Amino acid sequence: MAILSQTSEYALRAATVLAQHEAHGPVHVAVLADALDVPRNYLSKTLSQLARVGVLDSVRGKHGGFLLARPRNQITLYEIVEPFERFDSVRRCLLGQPECTAKAACPAHAAWSALGDRVVRFLRHTTLADLAKGHTRWPNQAALEAATD
Protein backbone atom coordinates (compact mmCIF):
# COMPACT_ATOMS: atom_id res chain seq x y z
CA MET A 1 0.00 0.00 0.00
CA ALA A 2 2.02 2.89 -1.19
CA ILE A 3 -0.48 5.49 -2.45
CA LEU A 4 2.02 6.54 -5.12
CA SER A 5 4.00 4.20 -7.33
CA GLN A 6 7.74 3.92 -7.18
CA THR A 7 7.95 5.63 -10.55
CA SER A 8 5.97 8.61 -9.29
CA GLU A 9 8.24 8.92 -6.33
CA TYR A 10 11.26 8.96 -8.59
CA ALA A 11 9.65 11.65 -10.68
CA LEU A 12 8.87 13.77 -7.64
CA ARG A 13 12.39 13.48 -6.32
CA ALA A 14 13.97 14.42 -9.60
CA ALA A 15 11.56 17.29 -10.13
CA THR A 16 12.33 18.63 -6.69
CA VAL A 17 16.02 18.74 -7.49
CA LEU A 18 15.30 20.48 -10.77
CA ALA A 19 13.20 23.01 -8.87
CA GLN A 20 16.05 23.61 -6.46
CA HIS A 21 18.35 24.20 -9.38
CA GLU A 22 15.93 26.30 -11.34
CA ALA A 23 17.80 28.78 -13.51
CA HIS A 24 21.04 26.86 -13.26
CA GLY A 25 20.38 25.25 -16.63
CA PRO A 26 19.73 21.61 -17.40
CA VAL A 27 20.82 18.81 -15.07
CA HIS A 28 22.08 15.50 -16.41
CA VAL A 29 20.10 12.38 -15.80
CA ALA A 30 23.27 10.71 -14.65
CA VAL A 31 23.71 13.28 -11.91
CA LEU A 32 20.11 13.02 -10.80
CA ALA A 33 20.14 9.25 -10.81
CA ASP A 34 23.35 9.18 -8.87
CA ALA A 35 22.28 11.71 -6.27
CA LEU A 36 18.80 10.27 -5.79
CA ASP A 37 19.85 6.65 -5.92
CA VAL A 38 17.48 5.82 -8.77
CA PRO A 39 18.25 3.51 -11.71
CA ARG A 40 19.76 5.66 -14.41
CA ASN A 41 18.01 4.41 -17.53
CA TYR A 42 14.72 4.07 -15.78
CA LEU A 43 14.87 7.66 -14.63
CA SER A 44 15.79 8.67 -18.14
CA LYS A 45 12.66 7.10 -19.48
CA THR A 46 10.56 8.57 -16.71
CA LEU A 47 11.80 12.10 -17.24
CA SER A 48 11.39 11.77 -20.99
CA GLN A 49 7.74 11.08 -20.40
CA LEU A 50 7.46 14.23 -18.34
CA ALA A 51 9.15 16.17 -21.11
CA ARG A 52 6.72 14.80 -23.66
CA VAL A 53 3.85 15.92 -21.45
CA GLY A 54 5.25 19.41 -21.18
CA VAL A 55 6.21 19.51 -17.53
CA LEU A 56 9.93 19.37 -18.23
CA ASP A 57 12.15 20.46 -21.08
CA SER A 58 14.89 18.20 -22.29
CA VAL A 59 18.08 19.35 -23.92
CA ARG A 60 19.93 16.82 -26.00
CA GLY A 61 23.56 16.54 -26.86
CA LYS A 62 26.48 17.75 -24.87
CA HIS A 63 25.57 19.99 -21.92
CA GLY A 64 22.13 18.52 -22.18
CA GLY A 65 19.82 17.43 -19.42
CA PHE A 66 16.42 18.21 -18.00
CA LEU A 67 14.94 21.35 -16.58
CA LEU A 68 11.53 22.66 -15.60
CA ALA A 69 9.40 23.79 -18.50
CA ARG A 70 7.72 26.46 -16.36
CA PRO A 71 8.44 28.35 -13.14
CA ARG A 72 8.39 25.98 -10.22
CA ASN A 73 5.47 27.64 -8.53
CA GLN A 74 3.35 26.83 -11.56
CA ILE A 75 3.97 23.09 -11.62
CA THR A 76 1.81 21.01 -9.32
CA LEU A 77 2.72 17.62 -7.94
CA TYR A 78 -0.36 16.32 -9.64
CA GLU A 79 1.07 17.07 -13.06
CA ILE A 80 4.27 15.27 -12.24
CA VAL A 81 2.59 12.18 -10.94
CA GLU A 82 -0.36 12.00 -13.27
CA PRO A 83 1.32 10.22 -16.20
CA PHE A 84 2.21 7.32 -13.90
CA GLU A 85 -0.99 6.87 -11.94
CA ARG A 86 -4.54 5.85 -12.54
CA PHE A 87 -6.44 8.35 -10.52
CA ASP A 88 -9.77 6.81 -11.24
CA SER A 89 -8.92 4.03 -8.83
CA VAL A 90 -8.13 6.18 -5.85
CA ARG A 91 -11.72 7.24 -5.89
CA ARG A 92 -13.02 3.75 -6.25
CA CYS A 93 -15.49 2.36 -3.79
CA LEU A 94 -13.79 0.60 -0.92
CA LEU A 95 -16.04 -2.37 -1.49
CA GLY A 96 -15.69 -2.30 -5.25
CA GLN A 97 -19.27 -1.39 -5.94
CA PRO A 98 -19.66 0.23 -9.31
CA GLU A 99 -22.67 2.27 -8.25
CA CYS A 100 -21.21 3.75 -5.10
CA THR A 101 -22.13 7.39 -5.41
CA ALA A 102 -23.46 9.88 -2.93
CA LYS A 103 -26.93 8.69 -3.95
CA ALA A 104 -26.50 4.97 -3.40
CA ALA A 105 -23.49 4.94 -1.17
CA CYS A 106 -21.93 1.97 0.51
CA PRO A 107 -21.52 2.40 4.27
CA ALA A 108 -17.89 3.43 3.89
CA HIS A 109 -18.42 5.77 0.99
CA ALA A 110 -18.29 9.11 2.73
CA ALA A 111 -15.21 8.44 4.79
CA TRP A 112 -13.32 6.57 2.13
CA SER A 113 -13.91 8.92 -0.73
CA ALA A 114 -12.99 11.81 1.53
CA LEU A 115 -9.58 10.23 1.96
CA GLY A 116 -9.10 9.93 -1.78
CA ASP A 117 -10.18 13.50 -2.26
CA ARG A 118 -7.67 14.69 0.28
CA VAL A 119 -4.85 12.98 -1.53
CA VAL A 120 -5.83 14.45 -4.85
CA ARG A 121 -6.36 17.89 -3.38
CA PHE A 122 -2.94 17.84 -1.79
CA LEU A 123 -1.31 16.91 -5.07
CA ARG A 124 -3.22 19.61 -6.94
CA HIS A 125 -2.50 22.38 -4.49
CA THR A 126 1.15 21.70 -3.79
CA THR A 127 3.72 22.97 -6.26
CA LEU A 128 7.38 22.30 -6.83
CA ALA A 129 8.12 25.61 -5.19
CA ASP A 130 6.79 24.14 -1.96
CA LEU A 131 9.06 21.13 -2.25
CA ALA A 132 12.09 23.11 -3.33
CA LYS A 133 12.33 25.21 -0.23
CA GLY A 134 13.14 23.65 3.05
CA HIS A 135 15.27 20.77 4.16
CA THR A 136 16.16 18.04 1.72
CA ARG A 137 19.09 15.71 1.91
CA TRP A 138 19.37 13.18 -0.88
CA PRO A 139 20.85 9.73 -0.56
CA ASN A 140 23.97 10.88 -2.34
CA GLN A 141 23.94 14.60 -1.86
CA ALA A 142 27.64 14.83 -2.59
CA ALA A 143 27.14 13.72 -6.18
CA LEU A 144 24.79 16.64 -6.72
CA GLU A 145 27.06 19.23 -5.26
CA ALA A 146 30.07 17.96 -7.15
CA ALA A 147 28.20 18.24 -10.42
CA THR A 148 26.47 21.59 -10.01
CA ASP A 149 29.05 23.94 -8.69
Add this chain to the structure above:
Amino acid sequence: MAILSQTSEYALRAATVLAQHEAHGPVHVAVLADALDVPRNYLSKTLSQLARVGVLDSVRGKHGGFLLARPRNQITLYEIVEPFERFDSVRRCLLGQPECTAKAACPAHAAWSALGDRVVRFLRHTTLADLAKGHTRWPNQAALEAATD
Protein backbone atom coordinates in the same frame (compact mmCIF):
# COMPACT_ATOMS: atom_id res chain seq x y z
CA MET B 1 -2.74 4.44 -7.37
CA ALA B 2 -5.19 2.34 -5.52
CA ILE B 3 -4.26 2.74 -1.85
CA LEU B 4 -5.40 -0.83 -1.17
CA SER B 5 -4.50 -3.87 -3.21
CA GLN B 6 -7.01 -5.88 -5.15
CA THR B 7 -6.59 -8.70 -2.67
CA SER B 8 -7.45 -6.43 0.25
CA GLU B 9 -10.53 -5.27 -1.52
CA TYR B 10 -11.62 -8.85 -2.05
CA ALA B 11 -11.06 -9.55 1.62
CA LEU B 12 -13.08 -6.53 2.68
CA ARG B 13 -15.97 -7.44 0.43
CA ALA B 14 -16.10 -11.00 1.65
CA ALA B 15 -15.77 -9.95 5.27
CA THR B 16 -18.61 -7.50 4.83
CA VAL B 17 -20.88 -10.24 3.61
CA LEU B 18 -19.87 -12.46 6.49
CA ALA B 19 -20.68 -9.62 8.85
CA GLN B 20 -24.08 -9.21 7.27
CA HIS B 21 -24.70 -12.92 7.76
CA GLU B 22 -23.29 -13.06 11.25
CA ALA B 23 -25.03 -15.80 13.25
CA HIS B 24 -26.30 -17.50 10.12
CA GLY B 25 -23.41 -19.93 10.25
CA PRO B 26 -20.59 -20.38 7.78
CA VAL B 27 -20.83 -19.22 4.17
CA HIS B 28 -19.26 -21.20 1.32
CA VAL B 29 -16.39 -19.70 -0.58
CA ALA B 30 -18.19 -20.61 -3.76
CA VAL B 31 -21.18 -18.51 -2.77
CA LEU B 32 -19.04 -15.55 -1.79
CA ALA B 33 -16.95 -15.74 -4.93
CA ASP B 34 -20.03 -15.97 -7.06
CA ALA B 35 -21.87 -13.11 -5.40
CA LEU B 36 -18.87 -10.78 -5.24
CA ASP B 37 -17.52 -11.65 -8.66
CA VAL B 38 -14.14 -12.69 -7.33
CA PRO B 39 -12.04 -15.63 -8.55
CA ARG B 40 -13.05 -18.61 -6.50
CA ASN B 41 -9.71 -20.22 -5.71
CA TYR B 42 -8.06 -16.92 -5.13
CA LEU B 43 -10.67 -15.93 -2.61
CA SER B 44 -10.29 -19.29 -0.97
CA LYS B 45 -6.62 -18.67 -0.43
CA THR B 46 -7.24 -15.14 0.76
CA LEU B 47 -9.83 -16.14 3.33
CA SER B 48 -7.67 -19.00 4.52
CA GLN B 49 -5.01 -16.47 5.35
CA LEU B 50 -7.50 -14.49 7.37
CA ALA B 51 -8.48 -17.66 9.20
CA ARG B 52 -4.88 -18.43 10.02
CA VAL B 53 -4.51 -14.92 11.42
CA GLY B 54 -7.56 -15.36 13.63
CA VAL B 55 -9.93 -12.91 12.01
CA LEU B 56 -12.13 -15.59 10.51
CA ASP B 57 -12.99 -19.14 11.42
CA SER B 58 -13.09 -21.80 8.77
CA VAL B 59 -15.21 -24.91 8.89
CA ARG B 60 -14.17 -27.80 6.72
CA GLY B 61 -16.16 -30.58 5.24
CA LYS B 62 -19.78 -30.55 4.28
CA HIS B 63 -21.70 -27.50 5.50
CA GLY B 64 -18.36 -25.81 5.84
CA GLY B 65 -17.40 -22.27 4.96
CA PHE B 66 -16.11 -19.14 6.60
CA LEU B 67 -17.48 -17.00 9.38
CA LEU B 68 -16.27 -14.20 11.62
CA ALA B 69 -14.11 -15.33 14.51
CA ARG B 70 -15.41 -12.51 16.72
CA PRO B 71 -18.41 -10.19 16.87
CA ARG B 72 -18.38 -7.87 13.91
CA ASN B 73 -18.04 -4.74 16.00
CA GLN B 74 -14.73 -6.06 17.31
CA ILE B 75 -13.06 -6.62 13.95
CA THR B 76 -11.42 -3.59 12.39
CA LEU B 77 -10.79 -3.11 8.72
CA TYR B 78 -7.15 -2.82 9.57
CA GLU B 79 -7.03 -6.42 10.73
CA ILE B 80 -8.61 -7.62 7.54
CA VAL B 81 -6.32 -5.71 5.28
CA GLU B 82 -3.11 -5.97 7.22
CA PRO B 83 -1.96 -9.41 5.99
CA PHE B 84 -2.01 -8.14 2.42
CA GLU B 85 -0.43 -4.72 2.78
CA ARG B 86 2.90 -3.24 3.71
CA PHE B 87 1.91 -0.41 5.98
CA ASP B 88 5.41 0.84 6.43
CA SER B 89 5.23 2.29 2.95
CA VAL B 90 2.12 4.38 3.42
CA ARG B 91 4.03 6.38 5.96
CA ARG B 92 7.08 6.71 3.83
CA CYS B 93 8.48 10.09 2.97
CA LEU B 94 7.01 11.48 -0.22
CA LEU B 95 10.50 12.15 -1.47
CA GLY B 96 11.90 8.86 -0.29
CA GLN B 97 14.19 10.33 2.30
CA PRO B 98 15.07 7.80 4.96
CA GLU B 99 15.51 10.45 7.65
CA CYS B 100 12.28 12.29 7.14
CA THR B 101 11.00 12.67 10.66
CA ALA B 102 9.41 15.56 12.47
CA LYS B 103 12.91 16.64 13.39
CA ALA B 104 14.48 16.72 9.93
CA ALA B 105 11.38 16.86 7.80
CA CYS B 106 11.25 17.26 4.08
CA PRO B 107 9.03 20.15 2.94
CA ALA B 108 6.11 17.85 2.30
CA HIS B 109 6.46 15.83 5.45
CA ALA B 110 3.70 17.32 7.54
CA ALA B 111 1.02 17.26 4.88
CA TRP B 112 1.96 13.93 3.39
CA SER B 113 2.35 11.97 6.59
CA ALA B 114 -0.94 13.40 7.77
CA LEU B 115 -2.60 11.80 4.76
CA GLY B 116 -1.07 8.43 5.54
CA ASP B 117 -2.11 8.74 9.15
CA ARG B 118 -5.66 9.46 8.15
CA VAL B 119 -5.84 6.33 6.06
CA VAL B 120 -4.48 4.17 8.84
CA ARG B 121 -6.71 5.79 11.43
CA PHE B 122 -9.77 5.17 9.31
CA LEU B 123 -8.90 1.51 8.93
CA ARG B 124 -8.21 1.14 12.65
CA HIS B 125 -11.38 2.86 13.78
CA THR B 126 -13.86 1.36 11.36
CA THR B 127 -15.23 -2.08 12.12
CA LEU B 128 -17.14 -4.65 10.13
CA ALA B 129 -20.25 -3.58 12.00
CA ASP B 130 -19.96 -0.23 10.24
CA LEU B 131 -19.72 -1.87 6.85
CA ALA B 132 -22.45 -4.40 7.51
CA LYS B 133 -25.20 -1.90 8.07
CA GLY B 134 -26.34 0.30 5.27
CA HIS B 135 -26.72 -0.11 1.58
CA THR B 136 -24.73 -2.76 -0.23
CA ARG B 137 -25.56 -4.37 -3.52
CA TRP B 138 -23.11 -6.95 -4.76
CA PRO B 139 -22.37 -7.68 -8.40
CA ASN B 140 -24.37 -10.87 -8.19
CA GLN B 141 -26.64 -10.29 -5.26
CA ALA B 142 -29.00 -12.99 -6.42
CA ALA B 143 -26.42 -15.70 -5.89
CA LEU B 144 -26.16 -14.69 -2.27
CA GLU B 145 -29.84 -14.68 -1.60
CA ALA B 146 -30.38 -18.00 -3.31
CA ALA B 147 -27.75 -19.61 -1.12
CA THR B 148 -28.59 -18.15 2.26
CA ASP B 149 -32.28 -18.40 2.65
Add this chain to the structure above:
DNA sequence: CGTAAATGTCATATTATCATGACGTTAGAG
Protein backbone atom coordinates in the same frame (compact mmCIF):
# COMPACT_ATOMS: atom_id res chain seq x y z
C1' DC C 1 34.19 17.34 -39.71
C1' DG C 2 34.72 13.97 -36.10
C1' DT C 3 34.41 12.75 -31.58
C1' DA C 4 32.50 12.62 -27.14
C1' DA C 5 28.66 13.28 -24.22
C1' DA C 6 24.25 13.61 -23.59
C1' DT C 7 19.03 12.16 -24.36
C1' DG C 8 15.67 8.75 -26.77
C1' DT C 9 14.07 4.25 -27.65
C1' DC C 10 13.68 -0.53 -27.95
C1' DA C 11 14.09 -5.31 -26.44
C1' DT C 12 14.52 -7.91 -22.69
C1' DA C 13 14.99 -9.39 -17.72
C1' DT C 14 13.19 -9.33 -13.12
C1' DT C 15 9.80 -9.09 -9.62
C1' DA C 16 5.36 -8.87 -7.27
C1' DT C 17 0.59 -9.28 -7.80
C1' DC C 18 -3.22 -11.61 -9.46
C1' DA C 19 -5.31 -15.77 -11.14
C1' DT C 20 -6.11 -20.77 -12.48
C1' DG C 21 -6.07 -25.74 -12.06
C1' DA C 22 -4.98 -30.05 -9.94
C1' DC C 23 -4.97 -32.51 -6.10
C1' DG C 24 -4.99 -33.45 -1.01
C1' DT C 25 -7.59 -33.26 3.45
C1' DT C 26 -11.53 -32.99 6.36
C1' DA C 27 -16.03 -34.08 7.92
C1' DG C 28 -21.06 -34.69 7.41
C1' DA C 29 -24.74 -37.91 5.56
C1' DG C 30 -26.52 -42.01 4.21
Add this chain to the structure above:
DNA sequence: CTCTAACGTCATGATAATATGACATTTACG
Protein backbone atom coordinates in the same frame (compact mmCIF):
# COMPACT_ATOMS: atom_id res chain seq x y z
C1' DC D 1 -17.50 -47.01 5.58
C1' DT D 2 -17.87 -44.81 1.81
C1' DC D 3 -19.14 -40.98 -0.87
C1' DT D 4 -19.34 -36.34 -1.55
C1' DA D 5 -18.98 -31.50 -0.71
C1' DA D 6 -16.45 -28.38 1.32
C1' DC D 7 -11.71 -26.10 2.65
C1' DG D 8 -6.30 -26.24 2.06
C1' DT D 9 -2.24 -26.19 -0.54
C1' DC D 10 0.82 -26.44 -4.19
C1' DA D 11 2.48 -25.72 -8.85
C1' DT D 12 1.95 -23.08 -12.53
C1' DG D 13 0.55 -19.30 -15.60
C1' DA D 14 -0.63 -14.31 -16.77
C1' DT D 15 -0.01 -9.57 -16.21
C1' DA D 16 1.81 -5.09 -14.81
C1' DA D 17 5.45 -2.56 -12.59
C1' DT D 18 10.15 -2.09 -12.20
C1' DA D 19 14.79 -2.43 -13.96
C1' DT D 20 18.74 -3.28 -17.23
C1' DG D 21 21.47 -3.10 -21.45
C1' DA D 22 22.32 -2.09 -26.19
C1' DC D 23 22.07 1.02 -29.54
C1' DA D 24 20.35 5.11 -32.12
C1' DT D 25 20.10 10.13 -32.25
C1' DT D 26 21.36 14.67 -31.26
C1' DT D 27 24.61 18.45 -30.28
C1' DA D 28 28.70 21.01 -28.39
C1' DC D 29 33.36 21.59 -29.05
C1' DG D 30 37.98 21.13 -30.68
